[in-house]
Amino acid sequence: MSHDTAVARETVLGIDIGGTKMAAALVSADGTILTGDRIPTPSGGADEVFAALGGLIDRVRGDASPLAVGIGSAGPLDQQHGLVSPVNIPGWRNFPLGDRVRALSGDVPVALGLDGHCFALGEFWSGAGRGAHTLLGIVVSTGVGGGLVVDGKPLLGQSGNAAHIGHVVIDQAGEACACGSYGCVEAYASGPRMVARAQRSGWRTGEDVDAEVLAADAAAGDEFALAAFDDGAQALAAGIVATAVTVDLTTVVIGGGVAKAGPVLFDPVQAWVKRLAQLPFVTDLTVVPAQLDNAGLLGAAHQAWATLR
Incomplete structure (x- = not known):
């Protein structure tokens, strides 16, 4: 096993979704971003928007197998059922984001939270x-x-x-x-x-x-x-x-x-x-x-680590 693979096994995937951009990163237990990328949020239907997110996730994840996924999304959301209806992403209404991301991620725990909550958590964790x-x-x-x-x-x-x-x-x-x-x-x-x-x-x-x-x-x-x-x-x-x-x-x-x-x-x-x-x-x-440019992403990752504790 290469050293890189060993490191990759100790990561979670953080995802930050807003009306303007989507970002994703592999994040270690101490809050270090190992690899990350972002794309503009596309307009279009539900599947078109999700396809862009799926491509972003695949690029960031590479060969790694994150232990969990944390998502911060613009709201409102239905946390219990993993549904999102972001005001500024018209294509997503009661969109089953939690289940769709879980299907892409090999059935690991997925934590979904509001972007504002993730911002606060990120600044609390390392900002x-x-x-x-x-x-x-x-x-x-x-x-x-x-x-x-x-x-x-x-x-x-x-x-x-x-x-x-x-x-x-x-x-x-x-x-x-x-x-x-x-x-x-x-x-x-x-x-x-x-x-x-x-x-x-x-x-x-x-x-x-x-x-x-x-x-x-x-x-x-x-x-x-x-x-x-x-x-x-x-x-x-x-x-x-x-x-x-x-x-x-x-x-x-x-x-x-x-x-x-x-x-x-x-x-x-x-x-x-x-x-x-x-x-x-x-x-x-x-x-x-705020001190961080990526507080929402780190807060999403913090949520993912919390599912493993």
Whole structure:
């Protein structure tokens, strides 16, 4: 037996699935990525999307025989039955992802979780949340997702959809949210919603711009861009503090595309958290940027290792 084969036997396969990209990697027990690759998420029907994922899995796996597979997917999902219906992958509705991946992987254990949960687990395992007891991970991009790690374990809830912090209602008279409710965190803090608010106030009206442009203008001191980030930060802080007083948090890690804005997001978030977190047990809440580019992938792998313990 070659040394490589021996190493390969001590791996799991981590898979991270979103509307923009799919990634997969072989991951060792200490969280080292041994081989990995990613592809754009194809549009098309259920089987077309899965065929692309299957090709990615085959390339990454090579001759290795992973002991288990962990999948982090955009939601919502039905964890009990292994079904996914990602909002941003229209071809998959109640798609039996767990069973289809198990059939490809030689009938090893398959753990399926929300991408937000996997992000939080990855940062907890080997990123900005290392050493934390209880952690909230938030992904701020086209939506606002999240995951909780409590006492070192992911808090999944009865359906596997816990910690949807983007849909904590923070303003009962607030703006309509895509989920059908009103005044959700996501309605103020997602990238597209911050851009829309800034444009309504007079920033770059009529231009086709995104949150990256908004962040650059905010960093350059544009008052409309700064105001939009402040509104988004206040909403995030309200959701963070609501979660903190509920589960007695110590650490919050924020990642996702919008978090790359840096201080224009984190400075007002930290200021609003300080203002809103007044009870003694949440006054020391730490809010930090994510450290990993592949937290979701590592969190998915962490789930796979957990099935073997």
